[in-house]
């Protein structure tokens with residue numbers, strides 16, 4: 543399947559939240575990386591068909607979603623950033639409700655819900671009130687509801703928010719195991735999540751797609767720009783003012799800086815292999831929120 547985003551834009555009064563975004567997605571896990579306010583949620587809401595685009599088109603295998611009606615929705619699973627749960631409902635009741643909204647037959651839904659709860663590791667807690675769930679459990683329930691109906695396009699807005707390291711690993715494995723014949727697009731402002739989970743990276747800044755490719759491709763763009771510099775403590779202030787400093791490590795009487803710079807910052811600076819944190823800093827002049 544091919545999902546084509548063709549020059550899509552979204553304007554809120556005079557704010558251009560998404561600006562002429564084009565991309566072709568085929569099966570795999572796509573990580574959408576950008577700082578707060580870069581337009582990730584707006585883009586995902588248009589793909590999830592909960593918000594119309596101001597300009598451009600979204601096509602599945604050449605067919606415009608506007609002409610597909612319910613057929614497009616049937617292809618979709620969507621986890622919004624601020625999914626609302628009824629606190630007094632159990633996971634079971636919630637998933638049955640979502641299944642009914644998606645028009646899934648009740649018997650089929652029950653079978654599917656059993657599988658999904660097992661898949662997201664919530665079988666033991668299926669009868670508990672959602673209000674008593676941890677953040678990670680709610681997130682996994684959110685993913686389960688998005689997967690109901692076996693969608694071919696899965697849109698997950700900040701699915702790793704509030705997950706602890708173990709839950710992150712489980713989430714990564716979960717996505718890898720279902721990504722074979724699906725297009726999965728998830729957003730985050732945490733660079734390490736992307737490096738860990740996605741096979742394709744889309745970098746968004748001020749509504750625009752500014753870079754995309756495999757992790758290696760994107761890392762390649764910061765190659766030759768990441769340096770280690772050993773300086774005296776007294777030079778730290780100057781260096782912090784002059785350069786983008788990704789990391790500061792104090793070593794006995796010296797300070798080791800990781801610097802992102804097109805030019806060699808000092809005579810004996812050592813070139814380093816870039817990581818995605820460096821790329822984030824290179825593009826956004828700020829660190830990603832780990």
Ligand SMILES: Nc1ncnc2c1ncn2[C@@H]1O[C@H](COP(=O)(O)OP(=O)(O)OP(=O)(O)O)[C@@H](O)[C@H]1O
Pocket residue numbers: 554557558559576577578579580581582583584585623731
């Ligand atoms: N309904 C709206 N009305 C007006 N402006 C909006 C609306 N929704 C989003 N915006 C603006 O559009 C820009 C992009 O917002 P968006 O929520 O898409 O970014 P984001 O990258 O998802 O950020 P975050 O990570 O904080 O969710 C922001 O400047 C935001 O204030």
